[in-house]
Amino acid sequence: EYLLIIHKIATTKGDLENIRVVPPDAKVKPISIHRPALELPKFSGERDEWSSFYAIFKSAIEDDTSLTDAERLQYLVRCLSGPPKDSVKNFPIIDASFVPAMKLLKTNYSNKRLIVHDNLEKILSLPQMSSESAPALQKMLDQTYQGLSVLKNEGQPTDQWGTIVTHILIKKLDPKSRELFESQQSATEVPVYNDLIQFLTKRVGSLRMLTSTVPKHTKSNEKFSGKHKSVASNLSVSSSSCTLCEGEEHNLWKCPKFIAMNISEKRSLVQSRHLCFNCLRPGHGVASCESSDCRKCHKKHHTLLHSDNQKSAPSPQEGPKEVSPEASVATLYSNVKGGQVLLQTAIVKVQDRFGQHHLIRALLDNGSQATLISEDCIRRIKMPRSHANVQVTGVGSTQCSSSRGIAHLTLGSHFDPAFEIKVSALILSSVTGFLPPKSCAP
Known part of the structure; x- marks a missing residue:
């Protein structure tokens, strides 16, 4: 134990001899830390930028006591471009030039007014x-x-x-x-x-x-741009079936019972059955009918509905037109005889332009080559539209309507929140007329 104590004393004495005592007034050299170089601001002559530019330049360069005015001027010229640089570039790089150069810049760009x-x-x-x-x-x-x-x-x-x-x-x-x-x-x-x-x-x-x-539909837009194109739409048309005689194979305007009615009775019947006042057929109104006008007054109503006291009827807006053979396509239709057909419909969700969902009724037309949406529905959901000049054709190569544009929609299921489908729909003034022509139980 005596030898162990002697060894510890000798070791401690050697360590104490290596310790240097620093006087209280001695200056200790700080550890140098490498900092990234400060990037000086640039000034191109915008008055709004002068205040921030000068604040940084003053802090980094002008207030640096280790720099001479000649060096400050060199830094200043490097920070300038455009008109500011042109105004000071001819100053000689000497100490006496920095103050007048800076004064000139302040006069030009630090003008409060x-x-x-x-x-x-x-x-x-x-x-x-x-x-x-x-x-x-x-x-x-x-x-x-x-x-x-x-x-x-x-x-x-x-x-x-x-x-x-x-x-x-x-x-x-x-x-x-x-x-x-x-x-x-x-x-x-x-x-x-x-x-x-x-x-x-x-x-x-x-x-x-x-x-x-909203998805980009470049190919879809190209598809509908340029030359007039036509698409087929599945139509439900009635054969020569009288709506008054319940299934008799003749048109209403040839019906003896209808012809025997007075004008008021005829008009009431047409209105109650949701028929067109111009052609006496279901599925559309006067505004979209282009059948021949009244042979007596040439107004927009059927001759059988003419009255000498009749006021002028509304003018047509659009209706069937013959479409050139090369522009038309085949279409499917339902031939209705002696009865009515209930078309398939579904309640679906559609997103508006703000991402909110609305419930709308969709007509399921398996024979149609295009998705159609009414102008009224587009306005209600406030969706943007793209230009698309497309003719929608039906039976007999007749033009049913011309599109008023195309909208890109996101449809969803009313029952399955996870289901969504994106479609491009042609916008028409109306998709159908009054359907079904007769009221029915849900």
Whole structure:
């Protein structure tokens, strides 16, 4: 144990001799840490950018006491481009040139009146939006925010401008966005600036979501573009079946019972059976009928419904036309004799432009070559449309209607939330007439 104690004392003594005592007033050299080089800002002459540029340049270069004014001038020239660089590039690189060069730049770009003027113009000259667009709305928000921020930094009372700026922005909105905003506002209260900004921010997000979720149908659009094309649609037509005699093989206008009625009785019958006043057939109205007019007054009603006191009937809008043989395609149809046919329908979900679901009734037409949707339905779900000039043909190569565009829809099941299908539907003024012609139990 004695030898072990002697060994520990000798070891400890050697360690103590290696310890250096540093005087209290001695300076300790700090450990050098490598930092990434600071990237200097660039300035091209935009007055809005001068304040931020000069703040960084002053901190990094102008206040650096290790640099000479000649070196500061070299750094300054490297940071400039365009007109600012042209104004100082001829200064000689000497210490005496830095101060006048910086003074010249401040005179040109640190002009408070010009800065305020430019940023007021930035807000007042916002472009008028003609249609809803996420990029255009985002640009409006950015331009307004940037302008107000600079004006506030210049000491302008922007906090008191909410009502004025709100009025300017509302006037610049596209009709649809303005309608949506106004629908959320009180009829008597003044709109609040923050409410408008919050609405526009959400609106941008909604439009971007719609753009990203609506599929691109390039091939589909090419398919419907250019030359007029026609598609077949499955039609349900009645043969020479009288709606008054319940199955007799003759048309209504040849029916002795109908001919024997007075004008008032005839009109009541046509109206109750949902028949066309012009051709006395079911499935469409006067507006879409192009059968021959009244032979007595040439108005849009059947000759058997003519009255000397009859006021002029509505003008036709569209109806059957012969389609050139090369443009027509075959079609299927149901030949109805002596009775009525109930066509298959289903309740389906369709997404509107905001991603909300609506329940609509779909007519299941197994013989149709195209998906059709009515103009009224498109307006209710507010879906955008693309141009498509397509003729829809039916029996006998007759043109039933011309499309008013094409819409890309997402349909879903009313019972299975996981089921979805994307379709491209031609838009028609109407898909069917009054169906079924007679009322029936569900």
